[in-house]
Amino acid sequence: MTTPIDFYFDFSSPYGYFAAMRIDALAEKYGRRVTWHPLLLGVVFKATGAVPLTNVPVKGEYALRDFARTARLHGIEYRHPETFPRPTQAAARAMLWIAAAHGDAKAHDFARAVYRAYFVDGVDISDPAQVANIAAGFDIDGAELAEAINSPDVKDHLKTEIDLAMARGVFGSPFVIIDREPFWGFDRFDQIEAMLKNGSI
Amino acid sequence: MTTPIDFYFDFSSPYGYFAAMRIDALAEKYGRRVTWHPLLLGVVFKATGAVPLTNVPVKGEYALRDFARTARLHGIEYRHPETFPRPTQAAARAMLWIAAAHGDAKAHDFARAVYRAYFVDGVDISDPAQVANIAAGFDIDGAELAEAINSPDVKDHLKTEIDLAMARGVFGSPFVIIDREPFWGFDRFDQIEAMLKNGSI
Numbered sequence: 591m592t593t594p595i596d597f598y599f600d601f602s603s604p605y606g607y608f609a610a611m612r613i614d615a616l617a618e619k620y621g622r623r624v625t626w627h628p629l630l631l632g633v634v635f636k637a638t639g640a641v642p643l644t645n646v647p648v649k650g651e652y653a654l655r656d657f658a659r660t661a662r663l664h665g666i667e668y669r670h671p672e673t674f675p676r677p678t679q680a681a682a683r684a685m686l687w688i689a690a691a692h693g694d695a696k697a698h699d700f701a702r703a704v705y706r707a708y709f710v711d712g713v714d715i716s717d718p719a720q721v722a723n724i725a726a727g728f729d730i731d732g733a734e735l736a737e738a739i740n741s742p743d744v745k746d747h748l749k750t751e752i753d754l755a756m757a758r759g760v761f762g763s764p765f766v767i768i769d770r771e772p773f774w775g776f777d778r779f780d781q782i783e784a785m786l787k788n789g790s791i
Numbered sequence: 792m793t794t795p796i797d798f799y800f801d802f803s804s805p806y807g808y809f810a811a812m813r814i815d816a817l818a819e820k821y822g823r824r825v826t827w828h829p830l831l832l833g834v835v836f837k838a839t840g841a842v843p844l845t846n847v848p849v850k851g852e853y854a855l856r857d858f859a860r861t862a863r864l865h866g867i868e869y870r871h872p873e874t875f876p877r878p879t880q881a882a883a884r885a886m887l888w889i890a891a892a893h894g895d896a897k898a899h900d901f902a903r904a905v906y907r908a909y910f911v912d913g914v915d916i917s918d919p920a921q922v923a924n925i926a927a928g929f930d931i932d933g934a935e936l937a938e939a940i941n942s943p944d945v946k947d948h949l950k951t952e953i954d955l956a957m958a959r960g961v962f963g964s965p966f967v968i969i970d971r972e973p974f975w976g977f978d979r980f981d982q983i984e985a986m987l988k989n990g991s992i
Contacts, residue, residue: 638850648839648962652973659992663982761849772853777978781864791860 594623598755598765600631601682601715602675604657604668605776607705609764611666612779614698620786622768626689626698628682629752631675631763638761642675660776667710676708677716679748680739684721686747687738688730696728703727795824799956799966801832802883802916803876805858805869806977808906810965812867813980815899821987823969827890827899829883830953832876832964839962843876861977868911877909878917880949881940885922887948888939889931897929904928 595617599606610626617624635641644650654670661668681704689697703724707713713720718739722732738744755765759772766773766782771791773782785791796818800807811827818825836842845851855871862869882905890898904925908914914921919940923933939945956966960973967974967983972992974983986992 638848640847640850646839646841648957648960649841652960652962652975655973656975656979659982663985663992756849759849759853761853772856774853774857775978777976780981781860784864791864 592622593769594625596627596758596767597624598627598629598760598763598767600629600675600763601678601701601704601708603631603763604670604709605660606763607668607709608660608664608666608776609766609779610702610705612664612776613764613766616779616783617786622786624698626685626694626701627751627755628678628685628701628748629755629760629763630678630682630748632677633752634756634761637756640761644674667706669710669712671708671712673714676714679716680718680721681715683739683744683748684718684725684735686751687735687741687744688725688728690747691734691738692728692730696730700725700728700730793823794970795826797828797959797968798825799828799830799961799964799968801830801876801964802879802902802905802909804832804964805871805910806861807964808869808910809861809865809867809977810967810980811903811906813865814965814967817980817984818987823987825899827886827895827902828952828956829879829886829902829949830956830961830964831879831883831949833878834953835957835962838957841962845875868907870911870913872909872913874915877915880917881919881922882916884940884945884949885919885926885936887952888936888942888945889926889929891948892935892939893929893931897931901926901929901931 597613599610613624643653657670658668685697685701688700704715707724708715715721718736722735725735726732758767762774764776768785771785781791798814800811814825844854858871859869886898886902889901905916908925909916916922919937923936926936927933959968963975965977969986972986982992
């Protein structure tokens, strides 16, 4: 009996996008399921004093190059959005509500569609109307979703998720925890696979 | 006709240590040579506002775990030093002087020995006497080395190296540049190998 893998991410994180495109298939290969936890890096970064990578002098230019190169090497479509990063409250709350109301499978499909909308089609995913539009592709009622995004319950749910993530030591995106072992970054997916394969690392 | 690969590192950087243990063999596999550039991350970090990874709340604890895990996965001996990081002026100047006075091969051997002294045996590599002691293992005269470490010429050489590195966009350790393509981190060695293999990336 194995517990699910925990996958933490922000919808505005390029490496989170790459991870989202791969993690379910990787886990399934080793008979594991994945619990997806959308979070807001802005809140998390306050705890560590971090700033968005692309805002750092010199390192920011390198990051742009690394996003594109990593996507290319992994065969993932990528166009760096003109506005970056974007606030992701609407998308994160929408996903939590979809998982609760429509199940995890639909929530994961929705999350991948949000990522593609932002990192391939340049959609403004900070706009609740655009988020509802993406959800409509999965037969999710737009009015219900709009109400959910603004409901105190769903807002509290996201806050609680972020508090729990920080209590577990999560400080970036993507962040994966497998049986208490933490992995930060899409570039740790080889270590994640070794962990899944061998049961320890 | 190929130009050498440029390898930038700080002697107090764990990921720099892992890179130093692998880069010559990796380059040689693809018929390339490596120019080693010791630098002082403290100087470089001033340009980007970065701080040593282990000083960052939450992230620091993860980093310690990642150093040990990465070493284990790559079969590299590693004991996190009790005092970390250490100033590395003495080691960096010594290496530059050894390369000029005794050739690159000896300088690379010396550099790997400095890294092992710090990250396996816990030697205080900020101490010029300890640096001279390591150099003695390669038949390098201790008095000559001590004089070199304090000479204005060698000090200027290191300053110039750091200025040139920053002008090329170097902001961390390890940092590798192959035919103008930059790679930051030991976790980019798979991309480095792809670049060496295919000539582009």
